[in-house]
Amino acid sequence: MTQLKLQGIIPPVATPYTSDFQIDKPSLRKVIRHLLDGGVHGLFMLGSTSECVFLNPQQRGDVLEVAMEEAGGKVPVVAGVMDATTDHVIGHARQAQSLGVNGLVVTAPYYTRTSQAEIVDHFAYIKEAIDLPVIAYDIPVCVHVKLARETVRELSSRGLACALKDSSGDDGNMRMVMLDHAAEPEFAVLTGSEIVADYALLGGAHGCVPGLGNVDPAGYVRLYEAAKRGDWLAARREQERLIALFQIVFQGLPHTSMGASGVGGFKTAMQLMGLIEERKMGRPNRLLPDAGVAKVREILAASGLL
Amino acid sequence: MTQLKLQGIIPPVATPYTSDFQIDKPSLRKVIRHLLDGGVHGLFMLGSTSECVFLNPQQRGDVLEVAMEEAGGKVPVVAGVMDATTDHVIGHARQAQSLGVNGLVVTAPYYTRTSQAEIVDHFAYIKEAIDLPVIAYDIPVCVHVKLARETVRELSSRGLACALKDSSGDDGNMRMVMLDHAAEPEFAVLTGSEIVADYALLGGAHGCVPGLGNVDPAGYVRLYEAAKRGDWLAARREQERLIALFQIVFQGLPHTSMGASGVGGFKTAMQLMGLIEERKMGRPNRLLPDAGVAKVREILAASGLL
Amino acid sequence: MTQLKLQGIIPPVATPYTSDFQIDKPSLRKVIRHLLDGGVHGLFMLGSTSECVFLNPQQRGDVLEVAMEEAGGKVPVVAGVMDATTDHVIGHARQAQSLGVNGLVVTAPYYTRTSQAEIVDHFAYIKEAIDLPVIAYDIPVCVHVKLARETVRELSSRGLACALKDSSGDDGNMRMVMLDHAAEPEFAVLTGSEIVADYALLGGAHGCVPGLGNVDPAGYVRLYEAAKRGDWLAARREQERLIALFQIVFQGLPHTSMGASGVGGFKTAMQLMGLIEERKMGRPNRLLPDAGVAKVREILAASGLL
């Protein structure tokens, strides 16, 4: 197994649909080129923002094929293999492996309720089945259980995960996790936050997985580069610009759920920017209402992206 | 579309595995005969207790085929079609329809976060795609959102659901829901509780979907019949006997999660009773430890089932 | 210490205010007479519905004095001694004891976060300080921790509580608690639910502590008496009538919080019925808006109480 070194900006790539809910491959290619042109350091396909759990195996495969072609070895491609239980995850992982991805992103099981010990077992079963680097993905808002600090330690010490993507919003705990692993430079910690990425980088995070990076990859790359060179004021200014842009995620409310408002905000912006044909999302997510679309346009314009 | 009249005891049928995690069809047949011999009034295949979310399409199909054959039209068979998003649910529903089930059991989406309005849309898309009666399944412990009282009203008034299975544990709200629908005798309300089934029947519930019914179907049928004839003291006595038996669900703790402890308690009891060959569960659920198995045996013996 | 035998209907008595937020003693007397005329079996002063945590020591004392006078030994009077920490509770308990109450109602600490072991210690310190019967009060919606089943067992076995008032809404757990204590007839279990009181009585509860009993004590007494004589259908019919009346608690939403909507619904009804002068609540609770008052009037009329 080759090593996977994750760092920098690795956006969870949005998944554009055609009008009949197939993968819109031309739009997906355009999105990936937009990201690579923006300077991103990796691609996270089939994440939560990518609507992974809405896709069937054919669609998951289509997305990964396009990504591998477009990435062309220039940046690593990691694949979300989200599913409720161990053996479904292994099935997705086999497909992803056969398509050549560089790593897997694995959450705790969901729907079924598992203990921290069973979560460790879950990662162990996957590692046993698939010889690929695994990024542990902490996203309690979706799976409704948190990867405990001790669980992350066990995943690392047993070689069951080579990185953590922390989308829990618990930045204090993530900070302690980073220090727990300070002596393991090969263990990467990535934040899933769009709005406190500069914080995480100051704390020693290796990178950021921002959904908003679909809209403004160059902004996140600038933020990351400022942080790398220790120019924290420049990082902060870039972060503040991106927080203003981030307000696009609230424009579906209360017509839609927060989930649909967020992904819908990204897709609406991407459509307005000419990156994708359709802004539809997987069912039953509702589209942003017209007033929300107008507000997204306004925010984009204010951010200099239109 | 034929009408579906649900009432009485409709257990969520446990799914026995072979040693290599395939459906153990002979054991499944034995379980279903045990249930029919116990007098149950319907079969709920592929519920949460059935480990639905652990199964692949082939396994889901195997389970439904066996169930349709064994039920032989004597009792209705309804099928859980649990999945995270609308179109996956429709896929499972098509399979279930092709196998001849009498109704579908549908939860809110999960992993993705949806509003109550989007949940109603979810049921509407499913109804539009599949002409089968739908039982709305309220199980926040798994999907992490509750079907609001107003949502149930809308599902009923728009013909999107013909029944509610309430596993929320919020018996007060369920009572108000029953009164909301008191003038719609065709709308069935079923409780998912093993331990307050008599309460629900007193309040007007049409039936009960008890996981513990896998172990003691005749007990639940006696409880139901006592309630039907208005002998509430007999119903209560039977319920109390079943609560003592229900303690088998706590014998995995803390070695396992509560989820694995519950299903594991049922499967361990069923193995001890000679109904199934293996007590294994889908991964990563942990098996009850030896001390838990011993305790389950003891409880079964005390309940007169061994 | 005299024994306390709690059973039947023991409403948490609402606390009427004068226009300048003092205890409106004449109204309070009228309320208590209304309850006694309705046939209630005890009085729970200074409960959550009584806005206990809004009152200062003088006001708490005023309420208890009026209650002891009006009860006149005809029914037991128990006093809530809600406060955040042990020693404050002991302070309230000393006052209540000096005014002659028959028992204390004690929750877990709040604001501060305590473990189940520390909650047991809390009850032990109180028992050590005050020689009065203690009713353990499980109300996670206010104190944000639940009295675990094991905690209740320990409180009973160590003589730290003689009864449980369960307002948790977890009727399944409460049922198991009742069976845990089935061999201790002196340990009373009371439900705090207004809408499934018949359930609890069927399950063996000794009584009910319904906030709505302020509005219709006779209805709850009829429900209880029907249950006592085993006429469960009559109990259910009375319960259903009371559920229709219970809809007064939702008429402040969304102008007020749910808390203010509930107590405000009771107080508005009581004012419309001529029992109290003012329907104001402790600050910052908002009053029901006019439309809510009109709806309460309508519901009261439909219930035959106006």
Next chain:
Amino acid sequence: MTQLKLQGIIPPVATPYTSDFQIDKPSLRKVIRHLLDGGVHGLFMLGSTSECVFLNPQQRGDVLEVAMEEAGGKVPVVAGVMDATTDHVIGHARQAQSLGVNGLVVTAPYYTRTSQAEIVDHFAYIKEAIDLPVIAYDIPVCVHVKLARETVRELSSRGLACALKDSSGDDGNMRMVMLDHAAEPEFAVLTGSEIVADYALLGGAHGCVPGLGNVDPAGYVRLYEAAKRGDWLAARREQERLIALFQIVFQGLPHTSMGASGVGGFKTAMQLMGLIEERKMGRPNRLLPDAGVAKVREILAASGLL
């Protein structure tokens, strides 16, 4: 009313007890001198870490008197006025005002459940009653409701609060709040976090209210000064040293609650450092067990504080 400019390190001062649970004034003086010697920029008396809700009015007054004397006008003194409801808070606020404090720290009500609109009313009633600057205190772990971003905006725009102390742990939301108020330099935002104070300062926070500042005020002052001069790497290094020290808060578990483990960790360290006589906490908080005390000693030694 004089303006209150809060910035820098403003620790929530621990409250030492005598063996019979009175305020240990000599120890409190020693603690405050230790803080002032460490260079802190203000004193927050009667916060959550100060066990405010355990104290009676006499004890609250004792604490404030000592603080005013020791501060001697050199740094501002703000007082927590925590209580469940508006009028109790106003009572504490009157006492605090009479003792000359420079500002009040006010949470949302608790035990009673309030809406965001009622929370705004709560602050408005307090402001109407007391002419002192108010710091809004967001601490959902204690009061179980969050001050919404919109609520903070309304508190600021209506002059009901001059600052926010954010102990919610939701650093992303706090970041957006800081930007919402970027054009109001007089509105201070302070973090309650001990372990990501450098983050908050990078994001523009005016200061930090660290419980751990009782143990190592000079460390937090160094962190703050490094941040002020833009030396973010020095700030990070100091923060990391303080995170290692922060592990003292976990040494009571599982013998105590997390709450008692945290305050107990601070008090144990302060006793070991010779700052206070007794490490006892308000009842029913349990003391750290011997093994926990030994671990605290070890952590202190490793941090160079023993």
